[in-house]
Structures are given as structure tokens and as C-alpha cells.
Amino acid sequence: xxxxxxxxxxxxxxxxxxxxxxxxxxxxxxxxxxxxxxxxxxxxxxxxxxxxxxxxxxxxxxxxxxxxxxxxxxxxxxxxxxxxxxxxxxxxxxxxxxxxxxx
Amino acid sequence: xxxxxxxxxxxxxxxxxxxxxxxxxxxxxxxxxxxxxxxxxxxxxxxxxxxxxxxxxxxxxxxxxxxxxxxxxxxxxxxxxxxxxxxxxxxxxxxxxxxxxxxxxxxxxxxxxxxxxxxxxxxxxxxxxxxxxxxxxxxxxxxxxxxxxxxxxxxxxxxxxxxxxxxxxxxxxxxxxxxxxxxxxxxxxxxxxxxxxxxxxxxxxxxxxxxxxxxxxxxxxxxxxxxxxxxxxxxxxxxxxxxxxxxxxxxxxxxxxxxxxxxxxxxxxxxxxxxxxxxxxxxxxxxxxxxxxxxxxxxxxxxxxxxxxxxxxxxxxxxxxxxxxxxxxxxxxxxxxxxxxxxxxxxxxxxxxxxxxxxxxxxxxxxxxxxxxxxxxxxxxxxxxxxxxxxxxxxxxxxxxxxxxxxxxxxxxxxxxxxxxxxxxxxxxxxxxxxxxxxxxxxxxxxxxxxxxxxxxxxxxxxxxxxxxxxxxxxxxxxxxxxxxxxxxxx
Numbered sequence: 001x002x003x004x005x006x007x008x009x010x011x012x013x014x015x016x017x018x019x020x021x022x023x024x025x026x027x028x029x030x031x032x033x034x035x036x037x038x039x040x041x042x043x044x045x046x047x048x049x050x051x052x053x054x055x056x057x058x059x060x061x062x063x064x065x066x067x068x069x070x071x072x073x074x075x076x077x078x079x080x081x082x083x084x085x086x087x088x089x090x091x092x093x094x095x096x097x098x099x100x101x102x103x
Numbered sequence: 104x105x106x107x108x109x110x111x112x113x114x115x116x117x118x119x120x121x122x123x124x125x126x127x128x129x130x131x132x133x134x135x136x137x138x139x140x141x142x143x144x145x146x147x148x149x150x151x152x153x154x155x156x157x158x159x160x161x162x163x164x165x166x167x168x169x170x171x172x173x174x175x176x177x178x179x180x181x182x183x184x185x186x187x188x189x190x191x192x193x194x195x196x197x198x199x200x201x202x203x204x205x206x207x208x209x210x211x212x213x214x215x216x217x218x219x220x221x222x223x224x225x226x227x228x229x230x231x232x233x234x235x236x237x238x239x240x241x242x243x244x245x246x247x248x249x250x251x252x253x254x255x256x257x258x259x260x261x262x263x264x265x266x267x268x269x270x271x272x273x274x275x276x277x278x279x280x281x282x283x284x285x286x287x288x289x290x291x292x293x294x295x296x297x298x299x300x301x302x303x304x305x306x307x308x309x310x311x312x313x314x315x316x317x318x319x320x321x322x323x324x325x326x327x328x329x330x331x332x333x334x335x336x337x338x339x340x341x342x343x344x345x346x347x348x349x350x351x352x353x354x355x356x357x358x359x360x361x362x363x364x365x366x367x368x369x370x371x372x373x374x375x376x377x378x379x380x381x382x383x384x385x386x387x388x389x390x391x392x393x394x395x396x397x398x399x400x401x402x403x404x405x406x407x408x409x410x411x412x413x414x415x416x417x418x419x420x421x422x423x424x425x426x427x428x429x430x431x432x433x434x435x436x437x438x439x440x441x442x443x444x445x446x447x448x449x450x451x452x453x454x455x456x457x458x459x460x461x462x463x464x465x466x467x468x469x470x471x472x473x474x475x476x477x478x479x480x481x482x483x484x485x486x487x488x489x490x491x492x493x494x495x496x497x498x499x500x501x502x503x504x505x506x507x508x509x510x511x512x513x514x515x516x517x518x519x520x521x522x523x524x525x526x527x528x529x530x531x532x533x534x535x536x537x538x539x540x541x542x543x544x545x546x547x548x549x550x551x552x553x554x555x556x557x558x559x560x561x562x563x564x565x566x567x568x569x570x571x572x573x574x575x576x577x578x579x580x581x582x583x584x585x586x587x588x589x590x591x592x593x594x
Contacts, residue, residue, distance in 0.1 A: 021176075022175045022176045023175055023214070024175065024211055024214060024394045024411075024413040024414075024415075025411075025413075026214075026216075026391055026392050026393070026394050026415070027391070027392065027411070028388070028390035028391050028392070028418075029392075029409055029410050029411065030392050030408065030409025030410040030411030030413075030415070031392045031394050031408075031409065031411040031412075031413040031414065031415040032411040032412060032413055033411075033412050033413055070510070070511060070562060101410070103410070103411075
């Protein structure tokens with residue numbers, strides 16, 4: 001079954017949209033906002049999000065795991081996110097995949 | 104070339120050198136400032152406070168500059184009506200930062216970088232802008248501040264407080280204990296533990312600076328491996344809390360206290376001392392962009408904001424040459440960092456023999472951390488953790504690292520580490536035990552009110568590199584069964 005940003009990934013991240021908007025994400029390409037409800041924003045930082053949501057897994061520690069509060073996403077949601085990455089991050093059925101820069 | 108031409112040419116060269124030198128401001132030990140220099144510094148700080156009293160959302164005011172240290176986001180009104188009046192400045196700044204304006208926009212003052220390899224350079228960048236702002240408050244000394252003073256500010260360099268030396272005041276530099284000065288700040292631990300004076304020793308500093316491995320000294324990439332370098336965890340953090348206290352206890356309020364700036368000016372002195380010894384080639388994350396919203400007129404000539412949509416101070420690599428940043432340090436004899444030879448001599452017993460860990464009654468590490476300072480390892484038994492260890496050689500390729508994980512970390516804590524034969528019982532309350540087997544202490548500086556934008560607590564890691572400790576033990580106790588005992592206490 002195909003996984004799309006809208007509604008699959010968007011729904012997983014919905015509870016964390018507001019707190020993450022307060023943070024600036026520093027990278028070696030620039031400093032970015034992260035709007036978890038926005039397709040372009042999530043795609044651009046998709047690899048950093050992967051590190052963050054897998055941050056609670058043994059051997060994959062990171063300084064800022066997501067979601068915060070020792071409250072990791074269920075494994076099935078992490079798997080769904082990874083499936084979405086593997087599928088080329090489609091926004092929705094029939095839409096073109098993301099062609100912007102991933103930082 | 105005749106002699107007159109040579110003199111003229113020499114004169115031109117000398118004049119040029121003087122002009123170049125004058126383009127640099129000098130950061131001096133605060134106890135060595137002339138009355139005029141101290142007056143100029145106080146005047147500039149007062150003008151920053153005066154600006155914020157009328158409008159706390161000005162980027163070149165005291166409040167915003169303090170927020171750069173740790174207010175991720177503030178709501179900025181279209182037109183400010185909030186005035187400080189007779190309110191305490193700190194309370195006013197906190198109030199201003201917590202407002203929400205329906206007609207406003209968001210500003211992103213900053214996020215201090217701690218527990219990672221850009222800790223030192225982020226603060227250097229913060230200070231670059233702060234110093235530029237100070238110099239431009241009243242360059243020629245034509246403005247009377249709210250305390251009735253005026254001084255030219257164009258040559259200000261943020262004075263440093265060498266906190267490894269005996270303080271000129273009770274606990275802090277005299278300038279910071281003068282209650283009439285804008286540098287005074289309520290709430291510091293001035294009266295608490297009056298016997299606490301020097302808290303960290305110049306010997307410990309020299310020993311840390313001797314470490315050529317960048318992550319070990321300066322912090323780990325992307326906060327991996329526990330994040331903190333030795334300097335941050337073993338000197339910077341315990342100075343914030345428990346030594347200074349007050350607003351300096353918390354990352355999100357630290358810069359409300361003006362002593363923050365002289366404290367960190369010395370930390371920048373230490374950073375420069377490390378660079379002088381070891382160079383910049385091994386420093387990591389030099390391409391990283393440093394988060395903060397600063398007045399753009401002070402951006403460096405090579406500034407490039409990158410491709411993001413949030414403000415920054417440019418990339419870390421812009422900030423390694425202090426001449427390009429327009430300042431230099433003037434050190435006094437007491438500020439000279441001890442040599443390796445001096446430290447080796449310091450770590451000898453009364454007979455001139457090197458102290459040996461777990462063999463001599465005094466651990467060399469205990470002497471390094473605690474001789475001549477009021478700081479001591481915690482004598483009260485907190486949460487104890489033990490790990491069995493077989494002594495064997497360690498190396499940079501196969502280091503011996505201990506990582507402590509604090510579940511649901513909410514406030515600052517300290518771990519003291521002891522390495523002792525397994526057959527010796529860990530008696531933390533015994534001074535004899537502590538002196539003989541102490542190997543390290545490490546402090547996490549955390550903020551119960553602030554979690555970098557998150558809305559909950561998370562695990563926190565604190566790493567301690569015990570590679571040298573293991574090699575010291577290996578000289579006398581190869582393959583023997585030892586125990587690493589950790590005493591964890593809340594601060």
C-alpha cells in the first residue's frame with residue numbers, strides 16, 4: 001500500500017507541529033524552520049527528521065530525538081516514514097515527487 | 104637607498120603597524136581596566152539597558168542580546184508599547200519575551216549551542232556582535248546615559264574575568280560587586296558559601312588545554328557521544344552552577360547577568376589559547392551555520408546566510424581568526440597558561456616523585472581538580488553506579504569512555520568518578536577514599552524551564568574520557584579487577 005505525505009506522514013507529525021516551529025534547525029547549508037505540516041519543509045529536512053525519529057533506537061542516539069519527552073514514535077510509524085522516503089517522498093496520489101534540495 | 108629614505112620608509116611601516124594595531128580593540132583582564140576604560144564599558148552596558156527599557160525588541164538592546172543566548176522565538180509587535188518603568192530589568196525582559204502580539208511577527212533571537220563541537224565558536228560569534236554593538240553605542244562619548252555618564256565607547260573590548268585566579272572581590276571581580284554599578288546583578292551566590300573563592304584551578308585549565316584531540320576538549324560533532332568536551336563539562340558548567348548562581352544557573356537566563364559577558368570573554372581567551380597550541384585544522388563542523396538573529400550592519404565581510412529561512416551569524420569558519428573579528432587579548436602575568444613541565448612538577452609528591460593513581464594516598468587527578476580551590480568532590484552519597492573494569496591499556500583508537508545517561512533530565516547534575524580495586528569498598532563519605540581514588544568530575548548544565556523548543560524532558564548523556572586514567576592504572580595494575588564508582592548528585 002502506498003504511503004503519501006498527505007495524509008499519512010502529516011497525521012503522524014500533527015501533534016508536534018507547533019513546538020517544532022519554535023526551533024531553528026542549524027545545518028551546514030543554512031538555518032531552517034521545520035514546519036511538520038508542510039510538504040516542502042519536511043522533504044527538505046527529511047534526512048534529519050529520520051535521524052531524529054530513530055534517535056531512541058539502540059545505537060542510533062542523537063542529541064535531539066523526536067518527539068521529545070522520551071516518547072518515541074511507534075515502530076510502525078517510523079517504518080511508514082521510511083517507506084515514504086524509499087518511495088521518493090510523494091506528496092499525494094498522482095502528484096510529482098519532491099525535486100528540491102535535501103539538507 | 105640612502106639613510107634618509109630608509110628612515111622615512113621605516114617610519115611609514117611603523118605608522119602602518121600602529122594603525123593596524125589600533126584597528127583591533129583589546130580585551131583586558133577586568134581588574135586591570137583604567138577607571139576610564141571601566142567607565143566606558145559600564146556606560147555602553149547602561150546604554151544597552153536604556154534602549155531595552157524603552158523597547159525590549161531592539162536587536163541592539165540588552166534584552167535582545169541576552170535573548171540571543173537562549174530564546175528561540177519571541178513575538179515582536181508592530182509598534183512597541185511595553186516600557187520597563189520601575190520594573191526590575193530581568194523581570195521586564197522575561198515579560199517581554201513571553202508576550203504574544205496578534206499584529207506582530209516572530210523574531211528568532213538565538214539558541215546557544217551547548218554540549219557539542221560548536222559550543223566555543225557559537226559564543227565567539229555571539230560576542231563578535233555584542234562587542235560591535237557596545238563599540239557603536241556612543242563611539243565619541245556624546246550621549247549621557249540614564250546614570251548621568253558619558254564615555255567614548257569605540258575602543259571597547261569585552262573585559263575578561265580570569266576565574267582560575269583569586270578574585271579581586273569577595274567571590275567575583277570587584278567591578279561586579281559594586282552595588283552602584285550596572286554590572287552588579289541581584290541573585291548571584293555572593294553571600295552563599297563565602298568560603299568559596301577560586302573554584303577551578305589554573306593547573307586544571309592548563310591540563311585540559313594540553314589535550315590535542317578536538318572533540319575531547321571542545322565537544323563532539325552533532326552532540327554525539329554525550330556531547331560535552333572536557334572544558335565545557337569540567338570548568339564552564341560548574342562555574343555557571345553552583346559557583347555563580349542566580350540567573351547564571353539557567354541557560355535561558357544566563358545573559359541577563361552582565362557577568363556572563365566577562366565570564367565568557369575569558370572562555371574565548373581559553374578557546375584562543377587552544378587554537379594557538381593546536382591550530383584549527385582538526386576543529387569540526389566548521390561549515391555549520393550559527394543560529395541567532397543579530398543586527399545585520401555588523402555582519403562580517405564574508406558573511407553568507409546560506410539557503411535557510413531562519414537568521415544566523417554565518418558559518419563557524421568565519422570566526423577562527425580573531426584579528427579579522429577586530430580584537431586581541433592582553434594577558435597579565437597571572438593569566439599565562441602553565442606549561443606542561445609546570446603541571447608535571449605540580450603533580451609530584453613532597454619527595455618529587457610523580458603521584459600515582461590508586462597507589463599514592465593522593466590521586467593526581469584529585470590534586471589537579473581540587474588543590475588550592477574551594478571546590479571539592481561531593482562527600483554526600485547520592486545515586487551510586489558501579490561498573491566492573493579490568494585494567495588494560497587504552498588508546499585514541501580504543502578509548503575508555505564512560506557515558507552516564509540521566510533519564511528525564513530536568514536540571515543540572517554532577518557526577519564524580521572514582522577508580523578503585525574491586526576489593527576496596529567505595530566509601531564516598533570517606534575523605535581518604537575520595538583523595539586516593541578520585542579520577543574525574545563532570546557537570547551537566549541544564550534548564551528546567553527550557554528544552555530547546557521541546558515540550559517535554561528527555562534523556563541526557565554525559566561522557567567522560569577515561570583513556571588517560573586507564574593508562575595510568577595500567578602502569579601498576581595491569582589486568583587487575585577494578586571498579587568504576589560514580590556518585591551522582593543533583594545541583
